[in-house]
Amino acid sequence: xxxxxxxxxxxxxxxxxxxxxxxxxxxxxxxxxxxxxxxxxxxxxxxxxxxxxxxxxxxxxxxxxxxxxxxxxxxxxxxxxxxxxxxxxxxxxxxxxxxxxxxxxxxxxxxxxxxxxxxxxxxxxxxxxxxxxxxxxxxxxxxxxxxxxxxxxxxxxxxxxxxxxxxxxxxxxxxxxxxxxxxxxxxxxxxxxxxxxxxxxxxxxxxxxxxxxxxxxxxxxxxxxxxxxxxxxxxxxxxxxxxxxxxxxxxxxxxxxxxxxxxxxxxxxxxxxxxxxxxxxxxxxxxxxxxxxxxxxxxxxxxxxxxxxxxxxxxxxxxxxxxxxxxxxxxxxxxxxxxxxxxxxxxxxxxxxxxxxxxxxxxxxxxxxxxxxxxxxxxxxxxxxxxxxxxxxxxxxxxxxxxxxxxxxxxxxxxxxxxxxxxxxxxxxxxxxxxxxxxxxxxxxxxxxxxxxxxxxxxxxxxxxxxxxxxxxxxxxxxxxxxxxxxxxxxxxxxxxxxxxxxxxxxxxxxxxxxxxxxxxxxxxxxxxxxxxxxxxxxxxxxxxxxxxxxxxxxxxxxxxxxxxxxxxxxxxxxxxxxxxxxxxxxxxxxxxxxxxxxxxxxxxxxxxxxxxxxxxxxxxxxxxxxxxxxxxxxxxxxxxxxxxxxxxxxxxxxxxxxxxxxxxxxxxxxxxxxxxxxxxxxxxxxxxxxxxxxxxxxxxxxxxxxxxxxxxxxxxxxxxxxxxxxxxxxxxxxxxxxxxxxxxxxxxxxxxxxxxxxxxxxxxxxxxxxxxxxxxxxxxxxxxxxxxxxxxxxxxxxxxxxxxxxxxxxxxxxxxxxxxxxxxxxx
Numbered sequence: 160x161x162x163x164x165x166x167x168x169x170x171x172x173x174x175x176x177x178x179x180x181x182x183x184x185x186x187x188x189x190x191x192x193x194x195x196x197x198x199x200x201x202x203x204x205x206x207x208x209x210x211x212x213x214x215x216x217x218x219x220x221x222x223x224x225x226x227x228x229x230x231x232x233x234x235x236x237x238x239x240x241x242x243x244x245x246x247x248x249x250x251x252x253x254x255x256x257x258x259x260x261x262x263x264x265x266x267x268x269x270x271x272x273x274x275x276x277x278x279x280x281x282x283x284x285x286x287x288x289x290x291x292x293x294x295x296x297x298x299x300x301x302x303x304x305x306x307x308x309x310x311x312x313x314x315x316x317x318x319x320x321x322x323x324x325x326x327x328x329x330x331x332x333x334x335x336x337x338x339x340x341x342x343x344x345x346x347x348x349x350x351x352x353x354x355x356x357x358x359x360x361x362x363x364x365x366x367x368x369x370x371x372x373x374x375x376x377x378x379x380x381x382x383x384x385x386x387x388x389x390x391x392x393x394x395x396x397x398x399x400x401x402x403x404x405x406x407x408x409x410x411x412x413x414x415x416x417x418x419x420x421x422x423x424x425x426x427x428x429x430x431x432x433x434x435x436x437x438x439x440x441x442x443x444x445x446x447x448x449x450x451x452x453x454x455x456x457x458x459x460x461x462x463x464x465x466x467x468x469x470x471x472x473x474x475x476x477x478x479x480x481x482x483x484x485x486x487x488x489x490x491x492x493x494x495x496x497x498x499x500x501x502x503x504x505x506x507x508x509x510x511x512x513x514x515x516x517x518x519x520x521x522x523x524x525x526x527x528x529x530x531x532x533x534x535x536x537x538x539x540x541x542x543x544x545x546x547x548x549x550x551x552x553x554x555x556x557x558x559x560x561x562x563x564x565x566x567x568x569x570x571x572x573x574x575x576x577x578x579x580x581x582x583x584x585x586x587x588x589x590x591x592x593x594x595x596x597x598x599x600x601x602x603x604x605x606x607x608x609x610x611x612x613x614x615x616x617x618x619x620x621x622x623x624x625x626x627x628x629x630x631x632x633x634x635x636x637x638x639x640x641x642x643x644x645x646x647x648x649x650x651x652x653x654x655x656x657x658x659x660x661x662x663x664x665x666x667x668x669x670x671x672x673x674x675x676x677x678x679x680x681x682x683x684x685x686x687x688x689x690x691x692x693x694x695x696x697x698x699x700x701x702x703x704x705x706x707x708x709x710x711x712x713x714x715x716x717x718x719x720x721x722x723x724x725x726x727x728x729x730x731x732x733x734x735x736x737x738x739x740x741x742x743x744x745x746x747x748x749x750x751x752x753x754x755x756x757x758x759x760x761x762x763x764x765x766x767x768x769x770x771x772x773x774x775x776x777x778x779x780x781x782x783x784x785x786x787x788x789x790x791x792x793x794x795x796x797x798x799x800x801x802x803x804x805x806x807x808x809x810x811x812x813x814x815x816x817x818x819x820x821x822x823x824x825x826x827x828x829x830x831x832x833x834x835x836x837x838x839x840x841x842x843x844x845x846x847x848x849x850x851x852x853x854x855x856x857x858x859x860x861x862x863x864x865x866x867x868x869x870x871x872x873x874x875x876x877x878x879x880x881x882x883x884x885x886x887x888x889x890x891x892x893x894x895x896x897x898x899x900x901x902x903x904x905x906x907x908x909x910x911x912x913x914x915x916x917x918x919x920x921x922x923x924x925x926x927x928x929x930x931x932x933x934x935x936x937x938x939x940x941x942x943x944x945x946x947x948x949x950x951x952x953x954x955x956x957x958x959x960x961x962x963x964x965x966x967x968x969x970x971x972x973x974x975x976x977x978x979x980x981x982x983x984x985x986x987x
Contacts, residue, residue, distance in 0.1 A: 181721045181918040188713045189706045199698040207691030214686065217289040221678035223430035227423045227437045227671040228414075231257050232664045257421055260665070261411040263444060264423060270402045273440055280343075280401040281305070282394045291392070293428035295435065300384045301327065301364060301377040303393045309374035310340035310349055311395055317373070319391040327377060327391075328361045329368055336372055346398050405436070420668065426680075430673050437671035445665045456658045459538040462523065463651040466516070470644045477637040481630075504616045508635055509642030511609045514602050516643050517543035521602070525595055533557045541650055542598065549594035556587040712916045715940055721918075722925045725763070727908065727937040728756035730788065732944055738787045738818045741794040742845065753788075753795045756908075756939060763906040763935045773874065773884040775904035779892035779920035783912035784941035786814045789887035792908070797849030801882040804841065804850045808900065809889045810861035813854035819844055826855020830873065831864040837876065850881075861889075865896050874903055892920050898933075907936045913943045 193200075263269050274280055281303055283294040296302065301319065305311055315337070318330040338351050357370035367376045396404075408427060414420035423441070427433040520542035527536050536553065539545055563580045570577045712718055719726055731749050733740055741750045760774065776792070778785040786809070793805040807815040808827060816823035821842045829835045842851045858864055877884050886904065888897040901907050909924055927933045 180922075181717060184707060185714055185717065188709075189702065192702050192706065193699070196698060196702065200695060203694040203698055204691055207694035208687075210694075211683075211687035211690040214690070215683045219681050219683060219686070220291075220293070220428055222426055222428060222680035223433060223676060224424055224426045224679045225430060225433040225437060225671045225673070225676065226669075227441060228668045229421050229423070229441060230666045230668055231260060231419045231421060232666070257413055257419060260421065260444070260448075264411055264440065265406055265409060267402055267406070269440070269444065269447075270405050271398060273436070273443060274398055274401045274405065276443075277439060278302075278304075279405065279436075280396045280398055282396065284392045284394070285388050285390055286392060293432075294386075294388075294391070295429045295431035297380065297382050297431065297435070298384055298386050298388075298429075299391050300380050300388070301391070302380060303375050304378050305343065305395065306367070306374040306376075307343040309369075310342050310351065310372075311374070312337050312372035313341045313395045313397055313400075315372070315395065317375075317393040317395075319377070319393065321388070321390075322361055325364045325379070326361050327364075328359055330359050331357055331370075331373075340372055341395075341397050343398065408433075425671075430676060434671040434673050441665070441667060441670075445667075448665055453658060454534065455536060455538050456654050458535055459541050460651060460654045460658065462520070462537045463541060463647055463654060466519070467644065467647050467651060470640060470647060474637070474640045474644050477633070477640050481633045481637050504613055504635060505638045507609045507613050507616070508639040511606055511613075512639045512643040513543075513646040514606050514609070516646055517541075518599075518602050518606075521595065521598060528553065528556075528591060528595075531560055533560075538654065540653065544598055549591055552587050552590040552594065556584065556591060559584045559587055710918050711914050712911055712918060712921075713914055715943075718911065718921075718938070718940070722921055722928075722938070724909070724925065724928055725759075725937045727759045727763070727939050728752050729940045729943050730756075730784070732942055733787065738790045739794065740787075741791045741798070745798075750791075750795075753791045756788075756792060757795045757799065759937070760906055763937050772882070772906065773878065773886065773904045774906045774908060775886045775888050775897065775900055776908045776910065777888045777897040778890050778910040778912075779916055779924075780890050781812060781893070783890070783910050783916055785809075785890065785910045786887050788908065788910050788939055788941060789885050790815065790818060793849055793851075793883075793885040794846060796883045796885070797844075797846040800848060802848050802880070803883040803885060804852060804877060804881045805885045805887065806852050806877075807854040807887050808865060808896075809887055810854050810858055810864065811889060811894070813857065815851060815887060816853040819851055821851060821853055823853045823855060826853040827870075827873075828855035828858040828861070828864060830855075831867060831869055832858065833869075837873070862894065862896050866899050871903060891924060898927075901933055905935060907933060908939055909936060910939050910941050912941045915942065 278296075281296075283296060283299045284291050285294060286292070300321070303317070303319075315335060316332055320328040320330055322328055333356070336354070336356055338353055339348050340351060341348055351371060354371040357372070360368060362368050362377065364377050364379050367374065405425075408425055410424040410426075412422045412424075414422065423437060425433040425437050427436075520537065523537060524539065524542060527533070533553070533556075539549060559580060563577070563584065566576055566580060715726070715729065730752050733749060735743055737743075740747065741753055744750055760772075774792070776785055776789040786807075789805060793803050796803040805815065806827065807813055810828050813823055813826070815821070816826075819842070825835050826840050830837060830840050840852045840855070842853065844851055864870060874884065886900060888900050891897045911921070924933070924936075928936050
């Protein structure tokens with residue numbers, strides 16, 4: 160059954176809107192294009208494999224990682240190493256001392272110290288024919304020592320070629336010398352005059368090499384290298400560049416179970432270099448940590464000693480006064496002494512002396528803080544308290560002042576960064592000042608209480624004679640000074656004991672070692688998969704984009720579902736050199752398809768009471784096979800003993816005459832203008848029952864001629880002569896002539912060409928058909944490629960010896976494989 164309009168169901172507007180609308184993406188066409196282009200996917204996979212192999216073999220640089228674990232113990236507070244109480248500032252929990260050390264390990268100052276001290280701005284490598292290999296400093300037989308007073312060109316490959324007798328040839332690049340040189344003293348750049356490329360030169364170990372852009376000498380490595388190198392390539396980096404590279408390659412984590420254990424890792428292109436750096440970095444950190452801890456204790460011990468020296472003088476003076484009163488005034492034995500009151504007064508005054516001593520230490524801390532002389536700061540123990548909040552705020556304040564001094568050389572005083580650092584400094588100052596204020600308040604409150612208690616106790620001593628009270632006052636004064644002395648002496652002993660037992664609170668558990676660890680990167684397998692996958696996806700992406708952007712008709716089922724217009728037949732690809740396929744290849748599948756169209760025509764046209772049937776053939780645009788279908792349909796009708804005439808009414812683009820070898824001097828355009836008669840424009844063909852009327856010369860007014868009354872009479876006159884009139888009309892997508900001619904036709908054929916006709920072109924003809932503006936309309940699908948396998952069931956017979964094409968037909972590869980498998984499994 161030929162699909163047609165469903166006349167039994169009345170269609171609403173929404174259903175009509177769907178007619179002529181095609182899907183955006185044709186999944187069937189997409190999959191078939193993938194299968195058709197399978198060789199591109201295989202080719203791209205091979206290319207990807209070759210690229211990934213070359214990359215992994217010659218270009219991929221192995222990345223190694225080494226680790227070091229250490230334990231942190233916080234036994235003392237320090238302004239330079241904040242302890243757990245830093246939580247009070249940040250409101251955090253956890254190992255804050257470890258976090259401080261983590262920041263130290265990742266800080267610029269610590270890593271800059273290592274870079275400068277260990278010459279880590281000098282990189283060593285070697286190179287084969289393609290690939291470069293990074294070396295550890297100890298792998299090189301010689302070290303390059305630069306003259307830091309001489310400006311150097313950085314990022315400039317210096318090649319050292321070993322020669323005999325401990326000599327090396329210095330080979331510089333053929334080009335790339337710069338006049339912008341780096342100074343390792345100022346850590347800045349300076350310009351020099353232009354110069355010629357320095358020539359290659361052989362130098363001895365210890366001999367200075369001097370050129371406008373370099374000055375260095377070679378130092379023999381005391382450790383004999385285990386690697387024999389044909390060349391050593393040395394690159395100089397700026398200090399900042401070296402520091403940034405190191406910081407970016409370091410990781411610091413904490414043990415999940417014990418947060419005081421740190422795990423420090425470093426990545427690099429050489430395993431020995433990462434091991435060496437980690438061990439040296441932690442060793443330097445231990446030294447600095449130990450020195451920082453001792454600094455405050457040394458300052459405190461010195462401060463306490465100065466105070467003890469002054470108190471000792473006062474104590475000696477007080478003892479002399481007391482002895483004088485005993486010997487001269489004979490007051491050493493006072494009768495009826497109130498020992499209870501005297502003991503209470505002495506205890507109170509001893510406490511007061513201790514508090515005043517702490518106040519003195521507190522004043523010293525405050526003055527040191529105000530003058531920003533942090534290197535002279537004493538321990539808060541000397542002031543009688545341990546306050547993590549204050550200690551951490553002082554540490555923070557010190558770091559902020561250092562940061563401000565660094566920023567002052569870069570930013571203006573009123574710039575946003577400087578205003579922000581000043582705000583942070585004020586916040587830290589406020590925090591430390593508030594802490595001290597609390598202790599001042601507490602000490603003064605205690606002293607006032609003691610003074611009141613001493614005053615109350617003194618009332619009991621008013622009954623003593625004046626001389627005895629004088630002696631008691633001297634005795635109390637001596638006791639108070641002695642208590643102060645003992646308090647300071649005790650704190651000094653504590654400080655000295657702490658200094659004697661001080662040790663670094665960083666203990667290395669597992670040092671970094673070269674245990675033959677394999678590289679952690681690059682992920683060669685992942686890279687291979689990514690390269691091969693990326694190249695594999697490329698043709699898929701191109702096919703996908705092509706499918707989405709391709710708006711041509713490729714699928715017969717989709718065409719019929721979208722238009723709901725009957726399909727009269729499917730015409731295969733024309734392999735003939737001209738359009739006369741039916742005449743020259745009568746046994747071909749294409750000719751058989753035209754016979755099928757002839758048979759299906761009865762479903763479109765109505766009975767005309769014995770009159771001839773007028774069949775109009777049109778399409779969307781030129782090139783879709785409208786004329787080809789007209790010629791062969793007329794040929795099929797003529798061969799079936801039906802008197803048929805083919806009219807070339809595409810007056811704008813005449814074609815028919817060439818295939819039938821007819822002179823187009825006179826045609827329909829001449830007849831419609833009254834120049835010739837009907838007999839003069841009708842031409843006989845090799846088929847007895849087929850006549851042809853060509854278009855004739857192109858007229859200036861083709862639309863007016865086709866719509867003229869004379870043309871209508873012309874068609875009516877032909878109906879009395881012929882059984883079938885085939886009209887090759889203009890394409891409806893370009894002009895409206897065919898729509899007017901359809902009023903006088905009995906059947907209308909709309910030609911759609913496979914992979915040529917655009918989907919949007921069918922919108923208008925579909926709407927007119929379903930709005931009943933056009934009747935008796937059918938589609939012919941032209942130039943269909945049977946090998947592609949799209950289908951509506953047409954094209955059956957290829958490979959079965961039924962048509963002429965079967966003798967040259969070759970089954971597709973997939974079909975051959977399928978048939979072979981079936982043959983194997985069907986064997987008994």
